[in-house]
Amino acid sequence: MLRSMYAGISGMKNFQTKLDVIGNNIANVNTYGYKKSRVTFKDLVSQEIAGATSPSFERGGTNPQQVGLGATVGSIDTVQTQGSMNTTGRPLDLAISGDGFFIVNEGAQNYYTRAGNFYIDQNGMLVNSEGMRVLGYGVDNNGSIVENQLSILHIGNEIIQQPETDSLTVVGNLDASQFINTTDGNPTANPTQSLDFKIFDANGIEHQATITFNNPGSSAVPNKTDQYYVKSLDFSISVAGSGTTQSGNITFGSDGTINNFSLGSDPVTFTFNGNPVEINKEAIDFSALTAHDATGTADVVGDVAELSGYQIGSSGEISAVLSTGDVQLLGQIALADFNNPGGLEKAGGNLYSMTNNSGVAEIAVPGDGIGSLLPATLEMSNVDLATAFTEMIVAERGFQANTRIITTSDQILQELVNLKR
Numbered sequence: 001m002l003r004s005m006y007a008g009i010s011g012m013k014n015f016q017t018k019l020d021v022i023g024n025n026i027a028n029v030n031t032y033g034y035k036k037s038r039v040t041f042k043d044l045v046s047q048e049i050a051g052a053t054s055p056s057f058e059r060g061g062t063n064p065q066q067v068g069l070g071a072t073v074g075s076i077d078t079v080q081t082q083g084s085m086n087t088t089g090r091p092l093d094l095a096i097s098g099d100g101f102f103i104v105n106e107g108a109q110n111y112y113t114r115a116g117n118f119y120i121d122q123n124g125m126l127v128n129s130e131g132m133r134v135l136g137y138g139v140d141n142n143g144s145i146v147e148n149q150l151s152i153l154h155i156g157n158e159i160i161q162q163p164e165t166d167s168l169t170v171v172g173n174l175d176a177s178q179f180i181n182t183t184d185g186n187p188t189a190n191p192t193q194s195l196d197f198k199i200f201d202a203n204g205i206e207h208q209a210t211i212t213f214n215n216p217g218s219s220a221v222p223n224k225t226d227q228y229y230v231k232s233l234d235f236s237i238s239v240a241g242s243g244t245t246q247s248g249n250i251t252f253g254s255d256g257t258i259n260n261f262s263l264g265s266d267p268v269t270f271t272f273n274g275n276p277v278e279i280n281k282e283a284i285d286f287s288a289l290t291a292h293d294a295t296g297t298a299d300v301v302g303d304v305a306e307l308s309g310y311q312i313g314s315s316g317e318i319s320a321v322l323s324t325g326d327v328q329l330l331g332q333i334a335l336a337d338f339n340n341p342g343g344l345e346k347a348g349g350n351l352y353s354m355t356n357n358s359g360v361a362e363i364a365v366p367g368d369g370i371g372s373l374l375p376a377t378l379e380m381s382n383v384d385l386a387t388a389f390t391e392m393i394v395a396e397r398g399f400q401a402n403t404r405i406i407t408t409s410d411q412i413l414q415e416l417v418n419l420k421r
Contacts, residue, residue: 002412003047003067008405010070014041015399017073022392025383033115033350034381035078036388042074080341083114083382085374091310092118092126095379098371100335101352103363104132105152112336112361114379115350124156126318130349136316136333137365141203145317145332150363153318153331155310160320161328162200162305167283168237170195170211172297173290176230176256179215191215197300199239201272209239211300216249228293229256242270242277256292312375316366335370336361 018039028034046066055061085095094116096102101112104127111132118134121127126134138151143161179191192214199209213233230252238245248263266281289298309321316333338344343358354361364370 002409003069004405005409005413007068007070008402008409010044010072011402011405012399014039014071014073015395015402017076018395019392019399021076022388022395026385026388026392029381029383029385029388031115031350031381032117032378033083033113034383035080035083035114036381036383038077038079040074040077041071043068044070044072078342078344078346079382081382083379086378086380087376088378089376091312091376092120093376093378094118094312094333095374095377096335096366096371097374099341100337100364100366100371101341102128103135103150103334103336103361104128104130104351105135106130106132109353110135110361111347111351111353112344113350113352116373117378120155124154126153126155128350130351132351134333136318136331138331139329143329145329147365150334151331153333155318155320155330156307160305160307160322160330161204162206163204163322163324163326164202165199165277166279167285168197168211168279169285169288169301170298171288171301172299173292173294174213174230174233174298175296176228176291176293178296179213179230179233179291180228193296193298195298195300198304199270199277200304201275201277203275205272207239207241207270207272209237212236212238213250229254230291233291235261237268239270241272244270250286250289252291256290258286258289261286312373314366314372314375316373332365333373334363335366336363337370338362 021037021039025036028036046068048064048066050062050065052064053062082097085097094102096114096116101114102116104111104113113128115128117129119127119129121131128134133152135150136153137145137147137149138153140146141161174193178193192212194210194212197209197211199207201207213235215230216232216234232252233250234247235250236245236247246264246268248261250261251259253259261284263281263284267278268281268284269279270277305326306323307320308323310330311319311321312333313319316335318330318332320328320330322328338354338361339359340357343355344352345355345358347353366373
């Protein structure tokens with residue numbers, strides 16, 4: 001058989017591969033963080049017909065005579081150029097400007113990605129669209145970043161460092177019928193009502209607290225038939241573990257609302273393992289408390305900081321915005337870089353895995369010798385449609401040219417067969 005026929009076949013296979021790569025690039029033109037691929041070709045071994053000769057005194061040297069046997073795929077490269085940026089306005093969308101990859105974890109395996117569309121799962125963990133957990137640096141008990149120790153990042157109420165309690169607000173209604181007999185106005189037996197709530201020390205440690213109200217025995221209701229209310233109540237504030245109870249008295253007006261309250265000491269001081277928590281009298285608010293003969297709705301509010309929002313900076317620091325107005329650091333996103341990013345293996349789902357030729361991942365925080373983050377932004381695919389379509393035309397014509405080689409070789413073989421009739 002003619003060598004040209006096999007050379008044409010190899011060329012057709014190569015351009016088929018090139019079209020496959022181009023098609024995949026075009027399919028991912030809108031895939032966030034996608035990096036395009038390219039194909040390079042190289043020639044196959046050449047058959048030597050005549051070797052090279054050295055020049056002599058009488059004659060000059062001659063070059064070798066070789067016939068190539070076709071081409072093959074030289075490489076399929078991942079082109080790690082920067083994609084364009086798309087502003088989304090979504091706080092959990094992140095783009096990397098410069099080098100680096102986000103690190104996500106699935107079990108014992110770490111993967112790397114440029115796609116920064118992240119989410120928060122039911123447990124407050126930061127995850128990608130596949131549910132893989134985003135890795136970074138957590139914070140210690142002092143709220144400082146713990147460097148050089150990758151961990152899963154959390155954004156949720158369960159990890160918020162609660163601020164030290166410095167105020168108490170009591171709202172709602174205390175049911176007067178629990179303190180007095182609404183028929184004769186005399187105090188009832190065991191006239192107490194308690195409200196349980198939480199208090200936090202300077203270390204953010206939670207303690208159970210109780211406010212207990214009781215009728216001192218001299219506060220009968222007025223002679224009214226349409227509404228009863230308590231004239232006066234004693235109260236005590238106690239916190240488990242502090243060994244301290246602070247007492248006071250509340251007086252109500254003729255409409256059942258607060259007139260005044262007194263406190264045994266100011267400030268109220270609770271001590272936990274030598275750590276005092278002080279609440280000034282001015283910070284104890286009973287102004288929204290009533291004591292009517294109606295359903296009891298009293299409660300202590302505003303004593304726990306809740307997560308009301310979050311923000312991520314260009315250096316990857318994740319901060320929680322609390323209901324108290326405070327801002328608390330929750331962690332920092334880490335990035336990975338490689339000596340040879342082109343050596344990473346595509347694992348699907350916008351993910352890469354490390355290979356023997358990529359080098360070991362070098363971990364750093366954004367901006368520290370590595371790319372920085374653009375919050376509320378996503379990196380688009382780096383596929384250029386104009387270039388992709390041009391390359392597709394080149395591949396198509398190359399494929400057609402190789403088919404002509406085969407048909408021409410076939411015609412020559414047909415002529416050879418027809419020599420003997």
